[in-house]
Amino acid sequence: xxxxxxxxxxxxxxxxxxxxxxxxxxxxxxxxxxxxxxxxxxxxxxxxxxxxxxxxxxxxxxxxxxxxxxxxxxxxxxxxxxxxxxxxxxxxxxxxxxxxxxxxxxxxxxxxxxxxxxxxxxxxxxxxxxxxxxxxxxxxxxxxxxxxxxxxxxxxxxxxxxxxxxxxxxxxxxxxxxxxxxxxxxxxxxxxxxxxxxxxxxxxxxxxxxxxxxxxxxxxxxxxxxxxxxxxxxxxxxxxxxxxxxxxxxxxxxxxxxxxxxxxxxxxxxxxxxxxxxxxxxxxxxxxxxxxxxxxxxxxxxxxxxxxxxxxxxxxxxxxxxxxxxxxxxxxxxxxxxxxxxxxxxxxxxxxxxxxxxxxxxxxxxxxxxxxxxxxxxxxxxxxxxxxxxxxxxxxxxxxxxxxxxxxxxxxxxxxxxxxxxxxxxxxxxxxxxxxxxxxxxxxxxxxxxxxxxxxxxxxxxxxxxxxxxxxxxxxxxxxxx
Amino acid sequence: xxxxxxxxxxxxxxxxxxxxxxxxxxxxxxxxxxxxxxxxxxxxxxxxxxxxxxxxxxxxxxxxxxxxxxxxxxxxxxxxxxxxxxxxxxxxxxxxxxxxxxxxxxxxxxxxxxxxxxxxxxxxxxxxxxxxxxxxxxxxxxxxxxxxxxxxxxxxxxxxxxxxxxxxxxxxxxxxxxxxxxxxxxxxxxxxxxxxxxxxxxxxxxxxxxxxxxxxxxxxxxxxxxxxxxxxxxxxxxxxxxxxxxxxxxxxxxxxxxxxxxxxxxxxxxxxxxxxxxxxxxxxxxxxxxxxxxxxxxxxxxxxxxxxxxxxxxxxxxxxxxxxxxxxxxxxxxxxxxxxxxxxxxxxxxxxxxxxxxxxxxxxxxxxxxxxxxxxxxxxxxxxxxxxxxxxxxxxxxxxxxxxxxxxxxxxxxxxxxxxxxxxxxxxxxxxxxxxxxxxxxxxxxxxxxxxxxxxx
Numbered sequence: 001x002x003x004x005x006x007x008x009x010x011x012x013x014x015x016x017x018x019x020x021x022x023x024x025x026x027x028x029x030x031x032x033x034x035x036x037x038x039x040x041x042x043x044x045x046x047x048x049x050x051x052x053x054x055x056x057x058x059x060x061x062x063x064x065x066x067x068x069x070x071x072x073x074x075x076x077x078x079x080x081x082x083x084x085x086x087x088x089x090x091x092x093x094x095x096x097x098x099x100x101x102x103x104x105x106x107x108x109x110x111x112x113x114x115x116x117x118x119x120x121x122x123x124x125x126x127x128x129x130x131x132x133x134x135x136x137x138x139x140x141x142x143x144x145x146x147x148x149x150x151x152x153x154x155x156x157x158x159x160x161x162x163x164x165x166x167x168x169x170x171x172x173x174x175x176x177x178x179x180x181x182x183x184x185x186x187x188x189x190x191x192x193x194x195x196x197x198x199x200x201x202x203x204x205x206x207x208x209x210x211x212x213x214x215x216x217x218x219x220x221x222x223x224x225x226x227x228x229x230x231x232x233x234x235x236x237x238x239x240x241x242x243x244x245x246x247x248x249x250x251x252x253x254x255x256x257x258x259x260x261x262x263x264x265x266x267x268x269x270x271x272x273x274x275x276x277x278x279x280x281x282x283x284x285x286x287x288x289x290x291x292x293x294x295x296x297x298x299x300x301x302x303x304x305x306x307x308x309x310x311x312x313x314x315x316x317x318x319x320x321x322x323x324x325x326x327x328x329x330x331x332x333x334x335x336x337x338x339x340x341x342x343x344x345x346x347x348x349x350x351x352x353x354x355x356x357x358x359x360x361x362x363x364x365x366x367x368x369x370x371x372x373x374x375x376x377x378x379x380x381x382x383x384x385x386x387x388x389x390x391x392x393x394x395x396x397x398x399x400x401x402x403x404x405x406x407x408x409x410x411x412x413x414x415x416x417x418x419x420x421x422x423x424x425x426x427x428x429x430x431x432x433x434x435x436x437x438x439x440x441x442x443x444x445x446x447x448x449x450x451x452x453x454x455x456x457x458x459x460x461x462x463x464x465x466x467x468x469x470x471x472x473x474x475x476x477x478x479x480x481x482x
Numbered sequence: 483x484x485x486x487x488x489x490x491x492x493x494x495x496x497x498x499x500x501x502x503x504x505x506x507x508x509x510x511x512x513x514x515x516x517x518x519x520x521x522x523x524x525x526x527x528x529x530x531x532x533x534x535x536x537x538x539x540x541x542x543x544x545x546x547x548x549x550x551x552x553x554x555x556x557x558x559x560x561x562x563x564x565x566x567x568x569x570x571x572x573x574x575x576x577x578x579x580x581x582x583x584x585x586x587x588x589x590x591x592x593x594x595x596x597x598x599x600x601x602x603x604x605x606x607x608x609x610x611x612x613x614x615x616x617x618x619x620x621x622x623x624x625x626x627x628x629x630x631x632x633x634x635x636x637x638x639x640x641x642x643x644x645x646x647x648x649x650x651x652x653x654x655x656x657x658x659x660x661x662x663x664x665x666x667x668x669x670x671x672x673x674x675x676x677x678x679x680x681x682x683x684x685x686x687x688x689x690x691x692x693x694x695x696x697x698x699x700x701x702x703x704x705x706x707x708x709x710x711x712x713x714x715x716x717x718x719x720x721x722x723x724x725x726x727x728x729x730x731x732x733x734x735x736x737x738x739x740x741x742x743x744x745x746x747x748x749x750x751x752x753x754x755x756x757x758x759x760x761x762x763x764x765x766x767x768x769x770x771x772x773x774x775x776x777x778x779x780x781x782x783x784x785x786x787x788x789x790x791x792x793x794x795x796x797x798x799x800x801x802x803x804x805x806x807x808x809x810x811x812x813x814x815x816x817x818x819x820x821x822x823x824x825x826x827x828x829x830x831x832x833x834x835x836x837x838x839x840x841x842x843x844x845x846x847x848x849x850x851x852x853x854x855x856x857x858x859x860x861x862x863x864x865x866x867x868x869x870x871x872x873x874x875x876x877x878x879x880x881x882x883x884x885x886x887x888x889x890x891x892x893x894x895x896x897x898x899x900x901x902x903x904x905x906x907x908x909x910x911x912x913x914x915x916x917x918x919x920x921x922x923x924x925x926x927x928x929x930x931x932x933x934x935x936x937x938x939x
Contacts, residue, residue, distance in 0.1 A: 040574045040575050047553065048552075065532040067535060080531060084530070086605075088527075088529040092525050125573070143741070180743065265523070266523050269630035270632055270661070391865075394874060397877055400938055401896055405865050423866060425898075457660075458530070482899075
C-alpha cells in the first residue's frame with residue numbers, strides 16, 4: 001500500500017479546493033469454509049484491493065472509490081470526490097462541524113500466535129469434516145449438519161491532510177457447528193458456540209482451535225433431538241435468564257444501535273431509523289437498573305471490534321454508554337461529536353471496505369459483570385425460563401420494542417433447570433427490560449463476535465464484538481408464537 | 483468496460499484455469515458503477531460513488547471444487563485468483579453432490595435494460611432531484627421538520643464463461659429514490675415514507691414521492707394506542723412486498739427446500755394460500771426491476787410459478803445447477819445469484835411478481851369494519867421458517883380503519899404470525915402494481931393479521 005498514492009490524492013484534493021481530505025488504501029482477504037452433511041459446500045477466498053477518498057469542500061462531503069490502484073485513477077477519483085462534494089454543497093443547511101486534530105504516524109497489528117492464512121487448508125478442512133461427522137452421527141433425526149470456518153485479514157493505510165499516516169492490520173477468525181433435526185414436520189436447530197456460523201475474535205488460528213468443535217458435537221446433537229420432543233415455550237410473563245450468546249444480540253440491538261450518534265441525530269432516518277436516546281436525554285434518561293454498566297470498548301482484548309485507530313484516525317478507547325443504569329454516552333465520529341459539542345469522538349468510524357464510506361459502527365459493546373455466579377443466579381430464581389442462543393430478532397426503528405427467539409429454553413422451577421422448551425421467544429420495551437435486570441453473572445463473562453452487522457445506504461456489513469455473561473430479567477413476556 | 487470486454491476477460495480466465503489441468507472451470511466477471519446521494523435533516527450528508535469490478539471463479543478437479551473471488555479486473559490479479567481457486571480445489575475433499583457446471587443452452591438477451599442517462603447521472607443532477615424532493619416535502623406543511631432519503635443511480639454488467647461452452651452476459655441500469663419525512667406537532671412526531679425503483683431515471687418522480695411521504699407523515703402525528711390482537715389489515719404494496727421477499731428467501735430457495743427448512747416442503751400441492759393468490763418469479767416480465775436474461779452461471783433465467791391459485795408445488799422451487807444436481811431429472815431454473823450482488827449465495831427468486839386483482843386501496847378500506855392500514859413493515863425476520871412464521875413492526879404511517887374509513891393514526895404495531903394462516907384469506911387484491919426492488923406487488927386486504935405488540939410512537 002503506497003504512501004505515494006495517498007500523498008498524490010491528498011495533494012490533488014487540496015489543490016482542487018478541499019479544506020480536509022483523507023484516503024484509505026486497503027486490502028482484504030476473506031476465507032470461508034463450510035462443510036455440510038459431510039461435503040465441503042463452500043471453500044472460497046475473496047480478495048479486495050482498493051481505495052476510498054473522502055473530501056470536505058465548502059463545508060460539504062464527497063466520497064469516491066475505486067479498485068484500480070494507479071496514480072492516474074487516484075487523481076481522477078479524487079477529482080470525482082471533489083465534484084461530488086461541490087454537488088453536496090448545493091443542498092446544505094449548515095457546514096460540517098469539524099475540529100482539527102494533530103496528525104499521527106503509527107502502526108498496529110492484531111496480536112496473534114498463528115496466522116490463519118498460513119495454516120494449510122487441508123488442516124482446517126479436516127477439523128470441519130471431523131466436527132461434521134461427529135455431529136451427523138448423533139441421531140438419524142439430524143438431517144443437516146454444518147461446520148464453519150472463517151478468517152479475515154484487513155490491511156489498511158489511513159492518510160489525511162492533517163498529517164495522519166496510520167497502518168493497521170486487523171485479523172480475525174472463528175467458526176462453529178450447527179445441526180438441524182426434523183421429525184414429522186417439526187424442524188429444530190442447535191448451534192455451538194453461537195448461531196450464525198459460530199463465534200469470532202480478533203486473534204490468530206489459536207482462537208479457532210480453542211473452540212474444539214468436535215468435542216461439542218455430542219451436546220449439540222443431544223439438545224437438537226431433545227427439542228423435537230419438547231413442549232412449546234409457554235405464553236406467560238415470567239422471570240427470564242438469558243445466556244451470554246443471546247444477550248450479546250440483545251445488547252447489540254437495544255443498546256449498540258440506539259447509542260450511535262448518527263442515528264440519534266437523524267442521519268439514518270431513511271433506512272434503519274432513529275433512536276429513542278435523543279440528544280436531550282443524554283445524562284437524563286434511566287436506561288436500565290442500577291447494576292447496568294455498558295461500555296463501547298475498542299481496546300478489549302480479542303474483541304471482534306478491537307483495533308487501534310478508527311477509519312478517521314481517532315485512537316481506540318473505552319467510553320461509557322450506560323453507567324449505573326443512566327444513559328451517559330454515545331458512540332460518535334469527529335463530525336457528530338463536534339455537532340453535539342462533545343469533548344471528542346468516541347472513535348467509532350469504520351467502513352467495511354476501502355470502497356465504502358466510514359460510518360459510526362459499534363466497536364465492542366460490553367455489559368460489565370456483577371458479582372453473581374451463573375449457578376447461583378439460577379438457584380436464586382423461583383420460577384422462570386432460561387433462554388440460550390439466538391434464532392430470530394426484530395426491533396423497531398427507534399430501538400424500543402424488540403422480540404427475540406432463541407434456539408433452546410429450559411423452565412426453571414425453584415432454582416433448578418428443568419424441562420427443555422422449544423421455540424422460545426420473548427419481547428419487551430428497551431428501558432423497561434433493562435430496568436428489570438437484577439442479576440448479571442461474572443463467571444461466564446466472555447467476548448462474543450458478530451461479523452454481520454448491517455448498516456447504511458449503500459449497505460455495509462461490519463464485524464463487532466459484545467462482552468457479556470448470563471443475566472436475569474424480572475417479569476418478561478415470553479412465548480409469542482401461537 | 484462493456485459486456486464484450488468482460489466476456490473476453492472471463493474466457494481468458496477460463497483458459498488459464500484449463501491450463502492448470504482442471505476438469506471444469508467457470509468465471510463470472512462483473513463491473514458495478516454506482517453513485518448514491520443520501521440526505522437527512524433536509525440536507526445532503528453522504529454523497530458517494532464507486533466503481534468496483536472483479537471476477538468470481540469456480541474450478542473443478544474431479545469432484546473437488548474450489549472457488550475464489552477477486553475484486554479487480556486486472557489480468558494479473560485474476561490469474562492469481564484462478565490459481566488460488568485451483569489450489570483450494572486440489573486440497574478440498576470431493577463434493578459428492580456436485581454433478582457438473584451447466585452445459586451451454588440458448589438464451590435471449592432482454593432489450594432496453596440499459597439507459598446511459600441513468601448509468602452516467604452526474605452528482606449535480608442527483609443534487610437537483612434531492613433538492614426538489616426536500617423542497618416539495620417542506621412545501622406541504624410547516625409541520626414537516628426533516629426530510630431524509632437516498633437517490634441511487636448506476637449500472638452493472640456481468641459476463642459468464644465456462645469450459646463447457648457457456649457464454650452469456652447481462653447489463654442494466656438502475657435507479658431508486660427513497661424518502662422519509664418526519665413531521666412534528668405538540669410534541670408528537672409523524673413519519674411517512676415513499677420510494678420508487680426503475681431501470682430508467684425518467685421514471686423517477688421526486689414530487690410524487692415527496693408528496694406521498696409528506697402527506698402520510700402529517701396524517702400520522704398524534705397516534706393512538708390500540709389493543710393488540712387480530713385485525714383485518716389493508717397492506718400497501720410496500721408492506722406486501724416485504725412479506726413476499728422473505729417468503730421467497732425462506733420458502734422458494736432450493737437450499738431451504740432440500741434442507742427441510744422451507745414451508746413449501748410440508749405443503750406441496752395443498753391449498754396453502756387463498757385461491758386468488760398467484761405469484762411468479764419472472765425476469766422477463768416488464769414490471770420487474772432486475773431484468774437479467776441469465777443467472778450467475780450463465781443459465782437463462784426461467785419463469786417459475788411460485789404460487790398458483792394459492793397452491794405451492796415442487797415446481798415452485800428455484801434452483802441453480804448445484805442444487806438441481808442433487809435431485810433426479812431436475813435442471814437449473816436459472817437462479818444462481820449473479821456476481822454483482824453481495825447477498826447470500828443460495829439460489830432464490832428476486833424477480834417476484836404478485837398477480838394484481840381488481841380492487842383499489844379505497845375499496846379495501848371501505849370494505850373493512852375494524853382494521854389497520856399499514857404503509858410499511860420494518861425489520862421483518864423469520865421466527866420459524868418451516869411454518870412461515872414472520873415478525874415485523876409497522877412503520878412510517880399506520881392507521882386505524884373503522885366502518886370503512888381511515889380514522890386515526892395508531893402507534894406502530896408488531897405482528898408475529900404464520901403467513902400460512904394470514905395469507906389464507908385474501909378478500910381483495912389491488913389492481914395497481916408497484917415495483918419494490920426484488921418484488922413487484924399490489925396492495926392487499928387480509929382478513930386477519932395477529933398483532934402481538936405495540937410501540938410508544
